[in-house]
Amino acid sequence: xxxxxxxxxxxxxxxxxxxTNAAYIGRRLAEIGVDVxxxxxxxxxxxxxxxxxxxxxxxxxxxITTGGLGPTEDDPTREAVAAALGVSLEVxxxxxxxxxxxxxxxxxxxxxxxxxxxALVPGGARMIGNDRGTACGFIAEKGGKAVxxxxxxxxxxxxxxxxxxxxxxxxxxxxxxxxxxxxxxxxCGPGEATVEDAVRxxxxxxANPTVAPLVSLGEVELRVTAKARCSEEADxxxxxxxxxxxxxxxxxxxxxxxxxxxxxxVRLLAERKLTCAVAESVTGGLIAHKLTEVPGCSxxxxxxxxxxxxxxxxxxxxxxxxALRRHGAVSREVAIAMAKGAMALGxxxxxxxxxxxxxxxxxxxxxxxxxxxxxxxxxxxVACARLSxxxxxxxxxxxxxxxxxxxxxxxxxxxW
Amino acid sequence: xxxxxxxxxxxxxxxxxxxTNAAYIGRRLAEIGVDVxxxxxxxxxxxxxxxxxxxxxxxxxxxITTGGLGPTEDDPTREAVAAALGVSLEVxxxxxxxxxxxxxxxxxxxxxxxxxxxALVPGGARMIGNDRGTACGFIAEKGGKAVxxxxxxxxxxxxxxxxxxxxxxxxxxxxxxxxxxxxxxxxCGPGEATVEDAVRxxxxxxANPTVAPLVSLGEVELRVTAKARCSEEADxxxxxxxxxxxxxxxxxxxxxxxxxxxxxxVRLLAERKLTCAVAESVTGGLIAHKLTEVPGCSxxxxxxxxxxxxxxxxxxxxxxxxALRRHGAVSREVAIAMAKGAMALGxxxxxxxxxxxxxxxxxxxxxxxxxxxxxxxxxxxVACARLSxxxxxxxxxxxxxxxxxxxxxxxxxxxW
Numbered sequence: 001x002x003x004x005x006x007x008x009x010x011x012x013x014x015x016x017x018x019x020t021n022a023a024y025i026g027r028r029l030a031e032i033g034v035d036v037x038x039x040x041x042x043x044x045x046x047x048x049x050x051x052x053x054x055x056x057x058x059x060x061x062x063x064i065t066t067g068g069l070g071p072t073e074d075d076p077t078r079e080a081v082a083a084a085l086g087v088s089l090e091v092x093x094x095x096x097x098x099x100x101x102x103x104x105x106x107x108x109x110x111x112x113x114x115x116x117x118x119a120l121v122p123g124g125a126r127m128i129g130n131d132r133g134t135a136c137g138f139i140a141e142k143g144g145k146a147v148x149x150x151x152x153x154x155x156x157x158x159x160x161x162x163x164x165x166x167x168x169x170x171x172x173x174x175x176x177x178x179x180x181x182x183x184x185x186x187x188c189g190p191g192e193a194t195v196e197d198a199v200r201x202x203x204x205x206x207a208n209p210t211v212a213p214l215v216s217l218g219e220v221e222l223r224v225t226a227k228a229r230c231s232e233e234a235d236x237x238x239x240x241x242x243x244x245x246x247x248x249x250x251x252x253x254x255x256x257x258x259x260x261x262x263x264x265x266v267r268l269l270a271e272r273k274l275t276c277a278v279a280e281s282v283t284g285g286l287i288a289h290k291l292t293e294v295p296g297c298s299x300x301x302x303x304x305x306x307x308x309x310x311x312x313x314x315x316x317x318x319x320x321x322x323a324l325r326r327h328g329a330v331s332r333e334v335a336i337a338m339a340k341g342a343m344a345l346g347x348x349x350x351x352x353x354x355x356x357x358x359x360x361x362x363x364x365x366x367x368x369x370x371x372x373x374x375x376x377x378x379x380x381x382v383a384c385a386r387l388s389x390x391x392x393x394x395x396x397x398x399x400x401x402x403x404x405x406x407x408x409x410x411x412x413x414x415x416w
Numbered sequence: 417x418x419x420x421x422x423x424x425x426x427x428x429x430x431x432x433x434x435x436t437n438a439a440y441i442g443r444r445l446a447e448i449g450v451d452v453x454x455x456x457x458x459x460x461x462x463x464x465x466x467x468x469x470x471x472x473x474x475x476x477x478x479x480i481t482t483g484g485l486g487p488t489e490d491d492p493t494r495e496a497v498a499a500a501l502g503v504s505l506e507v508x509x510x511x512x513x514x515x516x517x518x519x520x521x522x523x524x525x526x527x528x529x530x531x532x533x534x535a536l537v538p539g540g541a542r543m544i545g546n547d548r549g550t551a552c553g554f555i556a557e558k559g560g561k562a563v564x565x566x567x568x569x570x571x572x573x574x575x576x577x578x579x580x581x582x583x584x585x586x587x588x589x590x591x592x593x594x595x596x597x598x599x600x601x602x603x604c605g606p607g608e609a610t611v612e613d614a615v616r617x618x619x620x621x622x623a624n625p626t627v628a629p630l631v632s633l634g635e636v637e638l639r640v641t642a643k644a645r646c647s648e649e650a651d652x653x654x655x656x657x658x659x660x661x662x663x664x665x666x667x668x669x670x671x672x673x674x675x676x677x678x679x680x681x682v683r684l685l686a687e688r689k690l691t692c693a694v695a696e697s698v699t700g701g702l703i704a705h706k707l708t709e710v711p712g713c714s715x716x717x718x719x720x721x722x723x724x725x726x727x728x729x730x731x732x733x734x735x736x737x738x739a740l741r742r743h744g745a746v747s748r749e750v751a752i753a754m755a756k757g758a759m760a761l762g763x764x765x766x767x768x769x770x771x772x773x774x775x776x777x778x779x780x781x782x783x784x785x786x787x788x789x790x791x792x793x794x795x796x797x798v799a800c801a802r803l804s805x806x807x808x809x810x811x812x813x814x815x816x817x818x819x820x821x822x823x824x825x826x827x828x829x830x831x832w
Contacts, residue, residue, distance in 0.1 A: 013452045015443030016628070020434050022457070027431030036429045037464060039457035041438070048453060055471075182430075193519075196488060203488075213488070214427060216569070223432070278701075278722075284708025285694075285701035288722040292700025293810055295776055302725035303732060306694075306704040309718035316719060316732075316761060345732060360711055390518060391548050392571065394709055 001173050002035045004056035008067035008077055009152055010043035021066045021157055028161055033178040033227065034062075034169060044068055049080035057084070057145055062169065067152030069118070069135040077149055082122040085142045094127050095119040095136040102134045122147075128164045132156045139168060146172075181234035182225035185245055186255045186264075188218065188406040195220045198248045202241065209241050217391070218399040219261070251413055254406065261405045262290040262297075268409055269300040269350075272416045276408065277346030278304035279317055279338040281329065282356035282372055286401040303346030307338065317341030330355050330367050335375030336382045343377045350378045352408045354400050358393045372400045374407050383411065417589050418451045420472040424483035424493055425568055426459035437482045437573050444577055447641075449595050450478075450585055460484055465496035473500070473561055478585065483568030485551040487515075487533050493565055498538040501558045510543050511535040511552040518550045538563075544580045548572045555584060562588075597650035598641035601661055602671045602680075604634065604822040611636045614664045618657065625657050633807070634815040635677070667829060670822065677821045678706040678713075684825055685716040685766075688832045692824065693762030694720035695733055695754035697745065698772035698788055702817040719762030723754065733757030746771050746783050748800045751791030759793045766794045768824045772803070774812045788816045790823050799827065 005025050011017045022039055029036050038059060042048045049068070056063040068077030082089050096119030121127065121138045128137035128150065137150040137160050148165055150157045187195055192215045196203065199222065202211040209226035224241045228234035246253050254264040269276055278287050278301070288304035291297050305316055310329055313319040319337040327333045335355050343351035356372030363369035370389040376382060385407055389399045421441050427433045438455055445452050454475060458464045465484070472479040484493030498505050512535030519531055537543065537554045544553035544566065553566040553576045564581055566573045603611055608631045612619065615638065618627045625642035640657045644650035662669050670680040685692055694703050694717070704720035707713050721732055726745055729735040735753040743749045751771050759767035772788030779785035786805040792798060801823055805815045 012439070013442050013455060014446045015439035015441070018434060018436050018439045023428070023431035023434045025431070026429050030430045037459060037461070038468070039429060041455035043453060045453070052454070193487070212426065214432075215486070223427070225430075280701075280704075283705075284713075285696075285704025285706075285720055285722070286708075288696075288701025289699075289705045289813075290701075292702075292722070292724065292774075292813070295809060297700075298724050301722075303728035304701055304722035304724070305732075306701070306708070306717075306720035306722075308708065308714050308720070312719035312762060316721075346728060358708075393711060395548065395571065397705075397708070 001033075001062065001169070002037065002060040003029055003062040003064055003169075004060040005036060005039045006049075006052050006056060006063055006065045007039075007041040007152075008044065008049055008065055009041075012041050012067070013043050021152060021154055024154070024158060025064055025066070025161065028166060029169075030180045030182075032166060032170060033173070033180050044076055046076040046080045046083070049076060050084045053081060053084035053147060057147070061145055062172075063145075063147045064165070065147065065149045066157050069137065069149060069151045078120050078122065081140055081147050081149055085122055085140055085147065087123040087140070087142070089120045090123045091116070091119050092121045092125075092127055092136070092138075093119070095121065098129070098136060099134040128160045130156050130160060132159055137164075139164075178227050178229055179231050179234055180225060180227050181231060181238060182223055183238050183242065184257055185222045185224065185242060185253050186259055186261075187220040187222060187249060187252050188254050188261050188402060189252045189410070190220075190249075192220050195222070195249065195252070199245055202245065209237050211241065211245070217395060218389075218402050251410060254409060260290070260293075261402050261409070262294050265405045265409045265412075266291060266294040266297050266300055268412050270296070272412060274349040274412060274416065275300055275302055275346070277302065277342040277348035277351040279342035279351060279353035279375075280304065280306045281308060281313070281338070281354055282358050283354045283397050283401045283404065284308060284358075286397050287352065287354065287404055290401060290405065302348060303342065305342055305345070313338060317345065328367070330357055330371060330373065332373050332375075332384045332386065335373035335384050336377065337375075339375035339377035340382065350376065350408065350412065352376055352404050354404050356387070356389075356396070356400060358396045358400075360393060370396055372396070372403075374400070374404045376407060376411050378411070378415065417478065417585070418453065418476040419445055419478040419480060419585075420476040421452060421455045422465075422468050422472060422479055422481045423455070423457040423568075424460065424465055424481055425457075428457050428483070429459050437568060437570055440570070440574060441480055441482070441577065444582060445585070447596050447598055448582060448586060449589070460492055462492040462496045462499070465492060466500045469497065469500035469563060473563070477561055478588075479561075479563045480581070481563065481565045482573050485534070485553065485565060485567045487531075487550070494536050494538070497556055497563050497565055501538055501556055501563065503539040503556070503558070505536040506539045507532070507535050508537045508541075508543055508552070508554075509535070511537065514545070514552060515550040544576045546572050546576060548575055553580075555580075594643055594645055595647050595650055596641060596643045597647060597654060598639055599654050599658065600673060601638045601640065601658060601669050602675050602677075603636040603638065603665060603668050604670050604677050604818060605668045605826070606665075608636055611638070611665065611668070615661055618660065625653050627657065627661070633811060634818050667826060670825060676706070676709075677818050677825065678710055681821045681825045681828075682707060682710040682713050682716055684828050686712070688828060690765040690828065690832060691716055691718055691762070693718065693758040693764035693767040695758035695767060695769035695791075696720065696722045697724060697729070697754070697770055698774050699770045699813050699817045699820065700724065700774075702813050703768065703770065703820055706817060706821065718764060719758065721758055721761070729754060733761065744783070746773055746787060746789065748789050748791075748802065751789035751800050752793065752798045753791075755791035755793035756798065766792070766824070766828065768792055768820050770816050770820050772812075772816060774809045774816075776809060786812055788812070788819075790816070790820045792823060792827055794827075794831070
């Protein structure tokens, strides 16, 4: 089955509101195996809504609209759906009673007038109840196709999707329907092209499951999507592809689903019963912030220091003044000394540090903006990586923090 | 002038990503007086992209696309735009050199192959430079209409909108048409209802300029929007309303436009030639991260400590063991001792600290999740605020960090 999503509201076009409804509906439809190839947004204008519904009905079996169902004349969705289907509006007694009782309860003055307007539905449509607001939704069928209209308030829309729309679509699909499931593998370390090279045949060679890459600031997500008759079958198909990807990428895959690199690092440190300390210069607190986003991170993180000034590096982390003088704050020697200092001060098993130039100013030919050293220190040794990052100040901080957490994770994986 | 926005990406249809780009572009177009009546989303499918561009060009003067400009074959926007305009693809030497140099710097193995693909543009198109990533955008004109294509990465897209697309559209519009300008005032401290009470007549009493509130995690934005014949006239209208709002809200208005609370704090400290230090427990590095997002913050911030464990509080910040034992880590006494310790360790003029319970676990009846103490210390004294915050772990950290930075700002405003 094929569906299209139509979001209605001038505030969406003006960018005053970000359309989270369309994403929510898209995800739920994908999960039950409904294909969505087009999505559109129009303002509160009857003619354009009628046009958009017509275009969508020409391509799809079902059109799902959100928005434009309020009680005022600025809310033209009812009229537009009726016009697009060539039927007239009629009063739904059920909807009128629902709206009237809610409005009266809220002490609304023109309860019956507003309620009367909200009770209008395209002739023959069935109601979708709304337990969170006054505006009911409706499902209007014609010629084997259907238009489903819901309010734009996210909580109300979601309630209707779960209570009525998903069951309706499932029943329309009957047993012929299939499910689509997907799982995201998170990769840090190698660049986009390296990851793609490793899994190129999976990206282009298979129609089901599909594997799609998505790149963001030093990480690659690989989304594996399978279409099957039931969830179990889809999950088994995904598991086989996941095993193949993990076999090829090894430790580059740090997690799945909602995992972030800090989740992987904290989990691993906790498993190995290790504590870590952090010394940040260029990342300026971002590594600590990321680690402390993970519930339970207090088991593994005791201390993090943002030593932004040379004084702080020297006095708090005991970076040798000679190293700062001879090599400069942005150097391999200082990165390692910072990590050693943080490990000692925090009494930790392992420490990670960053020093670099986030820009926009402060760069030179020898040490350009984006140059970052990540230091690691543990009881028996030290290590350092030199990175050349690009982007805005904020992006360089983000890339450096992710890379530092990934190096920490890889180090722990290898050594403990 | 009329424009349409086309978002390209299967991940958008599947609901894996919420389309914030379309909202951003919509807002910027509204601000310069470009009408947008339709917006659409299609997946990474050449045929459907060609169809969507054709539909949009039939209705509008300009079509703006985002997404599908990456280096892989999954990125079909270049081909689709060329096909929709009936031209062939050609290599832009400028774009090739740009992509190659960025990729080579990042140590990318297949730099020239990826760069070659990213350098293809529809024949005759002009480049849009990208200072944050490898994919350039382009403006392709034909028959008095234009297709403007940009990558889907929000930071890259925004850079192109501001540097090239807005100036291009303005020059196309010439002197005709009215302008819409807006300015956002940022308010921290009082709650939403208090802010609304103070400016209620402005919110509902005026059609032009309009004043619209937007609430997010402890802050309120007031967007003042004016429509006028020219920018100067619109700016004067906005300035009058801004003066009125500032007169009513006083120091609660900490900034305007893209200002964040950390920008206001760093600016003020720099003006007064003061240095600050930070001691974080519940915010776990987030205050330091926010401060170090501000270019030039090294003038005012030397040291920040995330003392997550009691050991770190005692040993690094010299919080008295007795205070920890008697009052617990989440207490007024410990917040103040942390701030004093950070001030001394960092040799700073003023220090701010946080201690609290971000959850999800760790709360009790006496000290529930969301309880946060913010400490302040300066040479001549100390202060402490007790906050009861709500939300997820992440939201509590965010609210606490903003509140701490706001208290620091207010303190400096009053005392120096």
